[in-house]
Amino acid sequence: MVKKRKILICIPSFTFGGAEVHSYYTGKALQADSNTEVCFLAFGKIDSFKKKLEEEGFKTLHFSINDFMTLSVIDKLHALIRLFFFLKPYQFQYIFSATEQSNLLMGIVWKLLKVKKYFWQQWGVGNQTNVGFWEKLAVSSKPYYIANSNACRSYIEKRHRIENPREVKIIHNTFNERLLKLFPNLQSTPFNLLMLANFFPEKDHITVLKAFKLFLNKYPNSEANLFFAGSAPGKSLALLQAKSVAFDLGLCNHVIFTGRVEDVSPLLSSSHVGILSTTSEGLSNALLEYMAAGLPIIATDIPQNREALGEMNTEGLFTIGDDQQCFLLMEKLYLDKELRGSIGKRNYDFVQKTFSFEIYKKQILDLINS
Numbered sequence: 498m499v500k501k502r503k504i505l506i507c508i509p510s511f512t513f514g515g516a517e518v519h520s521y522y523t524g525k526a527l528q529a530d531s532n533t534e535v536c537f538l539a540f541g542k543i544d545s546f547k548k549k550l551e552e553e554g555f556k557t558l559h560f561s562i563n564d565f566m567t568l569s570v571i572d573k574l575h576a577l578i579r580l581f582f583f584l585k586p587y588q589f590q591y592i593f594s595a596t597e598q599s600n601l602l603m604g605i606v607w608k609l610l611k612v613k614k615y616f617w618q619q620w621g622v623g624n625q626t627n628v629g630f631w632e633k634l635a636v637s638s639k640p641y642y643i644a645n646s647n648a649c650r651s652y653i654e655k656r657h658r659i660e661n662p663r664e665v666k667i668i669h670n671t672f673n674e675r676l677l678k679l680f681p682n683l684q685s686t687p688f689n690l691l692m693l694a695n696f697f698p699e700k701d702h703i704t705v706l707k708a709f710k711l712f713l714n715k716y717p718n719s720e721a722n723l724f725f726a727g728s729a730p731g732k733s734l735a736l737l738q739a740k741s742v743a744f745d746l747g748l749c750n751h752v753i754f755t756g757r758v759e760d761v762s763p764l765l766s767s768s769h770v771g772i773l774s775t776t777s778e779g780l781s782n783a784l785l786e787y788m789a790a791g792l793p794i795i796a797t798d799i800p801q802n803r804e805a806l807g808e809m810n811t812e813g814l815f816t817i818g819d820d821q822q823c824f825l826l827m828e829k830l831y832l833d834k835e836l837r838g839s840i841g842k843r844n845y846d847f848v849q850k851t852f853s854f855e856i857y858k859k860q861i862l863d864l865i866n867s
Contacts, residue, residue: 501534502865503587505747507594509602510541511557513759514695514726515782516596516620517546519645520623522671522854523593524555533865536587540598550807556598558587573631581606591865595620595658604635616864619665620779622652627730643865645670645823646780648800649842669805670780671857676789679766683792683837687720690827691768693761694775696729696736701774701797701818703742707822710746712831719831721751726764728757752770765790765851769837770830773802776817780805788848795826807847813840 504527508520519733524535536556539547547557560583562576580602589610594603594620607615617640622689636657638792642665644650659665685801690709694700702725709723719851731734736754743752758764765771771787771794779800785805798814815822830837 500688501532504533504535504589505538505584505587505589506535506539507540507592507599509539509599510544511537511539511547511550511559512542512544512759513546518782519620519670520593520595521550522857523861524550525553526854526858527865528554529858529866530862534713536583536589538584540602545575558583560772562598565601570644571609577602577605579709581609584610590614592616593618600640601631601635604638604640605631607640608638611780614865615640617642617653619649619653621664622648622777622779628656642666643668643864646778646801648804658763664853668860669852670785671783671854672782672785672789674789674854676762676765676786677845677849679762679790680750681768681792681841683769683841684834688720688831689768690770691726691764691774691787692722692724692774693726693758693764693786693819694798695727695732696733696739698735699775699777700727701776702735702739703775704818704820704823705772706739706742706746706748706752708827709752710748711820711824712827713748713751715840716829716831721831723748724753724755724764724768725752725759726755726758740800759789760835761786765792768792770795772824773797774817775799777803779804780809785852787849788844791841791845793830793837794844795823795830804845807851809843809847810837810840 501587506520506524508517527533527535537550538560540560540562543559549555550557565573567575568576573731580865590613592603592612592615594600600617603615604617642653644665644667651668687707692705743749771792773781773796774785775797780801780845784794794813797817813826815826849861
């Protein structure tokens with residue numbers, strides 16, 4: 498009997514966040530190889546995502562670390578020693594991780610665990626601080642690098658002084674292909690705008706609210722609605738601010754804060770436009786989901802969004818923080834139903850061709866088979 502390859506995927510928490518969902522697709526890709534056994538390790542909150550993983554045949558582990566970088570030096574060392582002895586009995590051969598804390602921890606311990614390959618996945622460009630001692634220690638182990646966009650690759654190459662660009666492999670995100678069967682009715686009423694984004698400052702919900710206010714001022718009889726679907730970490734200042742601005746602008750009857758949504762299909766199928774007003778990204782899962790559902794998109798003009806949408810879709814981009822430009826794009830799509838349909842169809846075709854799960858699966862399996 499062939500012994501299965503044991504693979505560990507490290508995630509921030511057992512919740513339905515962007516990093517967790519993207520890691521789930523990594524797990525599904527690896528699970529397609531019958532010779533693999535995939536386990537997820539989370540460091541933070543335990544929620545219903547853990548149950549979903551277990552129902553789909555994944556093993557799960559939990560190792561509690563609140564915020565490694567805020568610990569004292571002694572506590573950091575204790576945490577690393579505990580993590581080593583916690584993982585050692587499992588004899589994992591491959592490790593995937595993403596986000597700052599997971600990358601840091603795994604980068605430090607993977608060689609001590611005698612892992613064959615460890616993949617540092619760079620899915621964002623947010624950390625602009627200097628590279629400190631612990632990150633230098635993690636980088637010294639020479640991990641294998643994966644980035645989900647050109648911007649993330651450039652960021653990690655510069656941050657870790659990687660001179661050979663071949664050392665960082667780009668593997669774009671994928672999406673739930675079940676969304677391809679939604680076919681929303683873009684001609685129906687009322688006019689619904691949807692933004693799938695958790696409430697972090699870089700998601701910039703405020704600009705969208707201001708643009709939507711301009712829209713309702715001009716089209717008070719449109720019966721338009723704006724849905725914000727996403728959760729927030731703890732008592733999120735970004736969420737409180739968004740609700741406060743919505744109230745101050747008199748939008749409470751037209752803006753719906755749904756909270757966390759595990760199945761976004763009903764929202765996508767009842768929406769006319771997908772919005773992403775982000776100031777920073779890796780490669781947005783939300784944009785892929787909008788395209789898979791056949792929606793036209795309004796998004797900020799940043800390199801990561803251009804990469805996700807393709808150069809054929811730049812007419813839907815607006816300058817970061819420019820609520821007037823965002824409003825004009827809302828207005829354009831509101832007034833032209835045929836345009837909504839043609840852009841939605843173009844997005845639908847593009848996402849299937851460029852970001853399919855089959856493409857993603859092959860790229861992930863190639864990593865452990867090479």
